[in-house]
Amino acid sequence: MGRSVRVRCAASAVALLAALATATLAAGCTARHGTVDDGQDGKGETPRPVQVLPQTPAPSPEHAGPVLAVKIDNVGAARPQTGLDAADIVYAEQVEGGLSRLMAVYATRLPPVVGPVRSARESDLELLRQFDRPTLAFSGAQKKLLPLIEAAPLTPGTPDNKxxxxxxxxxxxxxxNLYLRPDKLLGSAPGADALTTGFHYGPAPAGGRAETSRTVRYPAARFTFTWSAGRHGWKVAMDGRRTVTTDGRQVVPATVVVQHMKVRTSDLHDALGNYTPYTETVGSGKAEVLRDGRVYDATWKRPSAAGGTRFTAADGTDVNFARGQVWVVFTPAR
Incomplete structure (x- = not known):
């Protein structure tokens, strides 16, 4: 075979490989819409241990796509959870019966498995408006909420459509026992630039006061954060038991935000007639930012749903968060 023929064959092989790679990526990013009920039965494989690196959100070269937000079950029967320590942000909210539910947001990395996955709530839609068409993974919703989810600027990723x-x-x-494989919803992690939350990261603010433990209580749930100098973060305990993942890893966020919110009664309720608390994430109020073994009083402001939340000190300067995972615990304003 002559040199020119060999060159043409090599070029054809490279083009074929590129086409196959493009087709594979496109197939992995395809999504459809739909929902199922929380109570769906079924069996499957047991979640495998998830190995993750310490969280260090930092600006990425470019915004590669949407964040992934996953509604995670948080009653005792659902613990330990899987993939929770890999999230960039974990939001904790009050739901029916005074219980709690989590929303984990992933941007800098996608763990192999996340869960257990549960249903969405009305206030999730307002909270998620801060992101650019996020993908919301959930397992169901109240019937009157489904049209609102379909109309919201997000991509539902459910067991029905995926x-x-x-x-x-x-x-x-x-x-x-319902678990998600995130790479089946997103082709790759979008990077830290997709975290359009308004959070500021950097050196610790001046002032503050020493604090080694903080507990936030709901009527039927509680969160306790205990400072660990050795881990340089806040060890999480929920309902009196330390929070670990299925592979035994302690969840230790670098920053914890206790955000005091207006919580009203939603027009929607569950099958037992319990009305859903609606946490208003647009507005302003008080907050405490916990980092580096200290607590900093702050004011939070989110003027519109399309924007992020700014946390400022009394002098108007931004209260910087520590690099790493952030937990935001919504609590009713008193």
């Missing part, structure tokens, strides 16, 4: 992204584990009973 069944290959979900499986049922065997270690917990339904409905606490």
């Amino acid at each position: 069944p290959d992204a979900y499986f049922r584990g065997t270690a917990k009973p339904a409905p606490h």
